[in-house]
Amino acid sequence: MSRPAPATRADYAAFRTLPTRWMDNDEYGHMNNAAYLSFIDTAVSLWQLDQGVQIRGPEALRFLVVETGVRYHSELGFPDIVHAGLRVGHLGRSSLRFEIGLFRNDDQTASAEGFFAQVLTGQNGRPMPIPDGPRAIFAGLTV
Numbered sequence: 001m002s003r004p005a006p007a008t009r010a011d012y013a014a015f016r017t018l019p020t021r022w023m024d025n026d027e028y029g030h031m032n033n034a035a036y037l038s039f040i041d042t043a044v045s046l047w048q049l050d051q052g053v054q055i056r057g058p059e060a061l062r063f064l065v066v067e068t069g070v071r072y073h074s075e076l077g078f079p080d081i082v083h084a085g086l087r088v089g090h091l092g093r094s095s096l097r098f099e100i101g102l103f104r105n106d107d108q109t110a111s112a113e114g115f116f117a118q119v120l121t122g123q124n125g126r127p128m129p130i131p132d133g134p135r136a137i138f139a140g141l142t143v
Contacts (some may be wrong), residue, residue, distance in 0.1 A: 003071070004071075005109075006073040006074075006101075006109040006110040006111075006113065007085070007101045007109070007110045007113055008108055008109055008110070009083075009085060009101075009103060009108055011085070011087070011101065011143060012085025012086055012087050012101055012143065013085075013086065013087045013088075013140070013141045013142070013143050014047060014085070014086045014087075014141060015083050015084060015085050015086070016042075016043040016046050016047055016083075016084045016086070017081060017082070017083050017084075018039055018042060018043060018081075018082045018083075018084060019079075019081055019082070020035075020076065020077060020078045020079060020080045020081070020082060021078060022078050024077065024078055025077050025078050029077060030075040030076065030077040031075070031076040031077045031078070031080075033070070033072075036070050036072075036076070036102065036112050036114065037068065037070065037114065039082055039084060039102060040068075040070070040084070040098075040100045040102070040114045040116060041116070042084075043084035043086060043100055044086065044098050044100065044116055047086055051137045052137070053134050053137060061120055061130075061131075061134060062120065062121050062122070062123075063118040063119070063120050063121075064118060064119055064121055065116050065117070065118055066095075066117050066118065066119050067115075067116075067117040068114065068115065068116050068117070069114060069115055070112055070113070070114040071112065071113050071114070072111070072112050073109070073110060073111055073112060073113070074104070074107075074111045075104075075111065076102060076104050076111045076112065080104050080105055081104075081105055082102050082103065082104065083102075083103040083105075084100055084101070084102055084103075085100065085101040085102075085103060085110070086098060086099070086100055086141055087099050087141050087142065087143045088138050088139070088141040088142045088143075089115065089142075090117075091130075091135065091138050091139060091142065093129050093130070094119055094120050094121075094127040094128055094129055094130060095117065095118060095119045095120070095127070096117075096118055096130070096138055097115055097116070097117045097118075098115060098116045098118070098141075099113070099114075099115045100113070100114050100115065100116070101113050102114070
């Protein structure tokens with residue numbers, strides 16, 4: 001089975017810079033696989049907050065992660081600086097798929113690529129349409 005080549009920085013619409021921490025490394029001296037998902041979650045959440053998408057508090061939109069995954073290409077670890085590239089690969093009526101490339105320091109190809117599929121839900125837990133304002137913001141990340 002052949003693997004797709006790692007994405008490049010040019011394949012992403014926005015970036016967040018995140019420092020690695022000593023605790024992100026595992027016994028093998030590289031970043032633990034759970035830390036990759038944490039970086040992905042943090043990058044998406046910070047980007048949403050930066051764009052004015054309410055993800056906390058009484059006016060918060062309730063996006064639930066329904067699927068996630070990561071493909072690894074090369075190692076990351078402390079003391080690397082991670083540059084998380086973001087794009088939206090799918091924008092549906094009530095769902096979207098964030099695609100994230102994690103780049104080590106100044107590397108031009110992704111060390112890892114992951115995704116979060118999210119569904120907007122109402123107070124009853126059922127899917128609801130993404131409002132026009134946030135939809136326009138998310139559409140700005142489509143590549």
